[in-house]
Amino acid sequence: MRLIERVAELGAWADGLRAQGRRIALVPTMGALHEGHLSLVRVGLARAHCVAASIFVNPTQFGAGEDYAIYPRDLAGDAELLRRAGCDVVFAPPVSEIYPEGWSTWVEVEGGLGTGLCGRARPGHFRGVTTVVARLFNAAKPHVAVFGEKDYQQVAVIRRMTRDLLWDIEIVSAPTVREADGLAMSSRNQNLSALEREQARALNAALAEARALLRSGERSGPRLIEAARRRIEEASLARIDYVELVDPDTLEPLEKVESRAVLALAVHFSRARLIDNALLEIH
Numbered sequence: 001m002r003l004i005e006r007v008a009e010l011g012a013w014a015d016g017l018r019a020q021g022r023r024i025a026l027v028p029t030m031g032a033l034h035e036g037h038l039s040l041v042r043v044g045l046a047r048a049h050c051v052a053a054s055i056f057v058n059p060t061q062f063g064a065g066e067d068y069a070i071y072p073r074d075l076a077g078d079a080e081l082l083r084r085a086g087c088d089v090v091f092a093p094p095v096s097e098i099y100p101e102g103w104s105t106w107v108e109v110e111g112g113l114g115t116g117l118c119g120r121a122r123p124g125h126f127r128g129v130t131t132v133v134a135r136l137f138n139a140a141k142p143h144v145a146v147f148g149e150k151d152y153q154q155v156a157v158i159r160r161m162t163r164d165l166l167w168d169i170e171i172v173s174a175p176t177v178r179e180a181d182g183l184a185m186s187s188r189n190q191n192l193s194a195l196e197r198e199q200a201r202a203l204n205a206a207l208a209e210a211r212a213l214l215r216s217g218e219r220s221g222p223r224l225i226e227a228a229r230r231r232i233e234e235a236s237l238a239r240i241d242y243v244e245l246v247d248p249d250t251l252e253p254l255e256k257v258e259s260r261a262v263l264a265l266a267v268h269f270s271r272a273r274l275i276d277n278a279l280l281e282i283h
């Protein structure tokens with residue numbers, strides 16, 4: 001496995017593979033890797049000849065007062081995990097390589113997809129995500145890029161950007177990987193205290209509660225949301241940012257589950273903001 005820090009070197013690697021007709025998968029990450037990220041690498045390996053994983057804690061997607069400074073970082077540990085997972089390249093650039101002197105171009109998906117849910121709570125967040133992912137796409141020249149479904153809104157925004165910019169890149173989303181008690185794996189789980197970690201199981205429990213209600217015939221958005229909120233509020237250290245029912249494609253709020261909906265939630269603990277979601281379907 002090769003460790004690359006420079007955009008030009010990554011581009012040369014990609015050009016060489018493309019010249020041989022080989023497919024490249026990119027797995028963009030911010031590091032502090034866990035089984036969820038490794039599952040994305042495996043999806044990449046199944047769909048391409050070579051996989052590059054990027055590790056870059058992207059400053060432009062963090063707002064003032066957010067957790068950029070305390071975001072967990074462990075390049076050596078991450079590189080070892082990626083090597084064992086069969087990754088071909090780790091791209092770990094310094095900030096100056098992604099945002100060099102004079103850099104002044106943002107990429108932003110305007111309108112509905114990025115404005116609700118996390119976009120409302122974190123203004124500018126998705127602009128930072130699309131800008132860095134655009135730069136990573138141009139640097140790594142992938143045929144396929146793999147993202148986790150825990151970040152449902154992020155995947156929707158990146159799909160839109162990829163379509164709008166006519167990039168010939170397949171955007172693949174992979175299922176959320178969970179701990180034994182149902183908590184979605186996230187690098188930010190490392191910033192939970194022992195008691196918060198215990199209480200954080202409430203997020204998945206809230207989604208399970210909504211699913212069970214739906215199975216029992218409940219279709220009302222406000223009632224499904226209320227049940228999920230109540231379950232999270234049982235966790236004394238949790239502070240709800242949002243619990244919303246939205247259309248899976250447009251991410252517009254829904255009053256009712258007609259056939260498919262996404263229940264999405266974000267919850268703060270003292271040093272970590274966690275997100276999760278569930279696709280609710282009527283069969």
Ligand code: PAF
Nearest residue numbers: 028029030058129132151
């Ligand atoms: O999901 C993440 O880890 C980040 O938002 C991403 C896609 C790597 C962009 O920085």
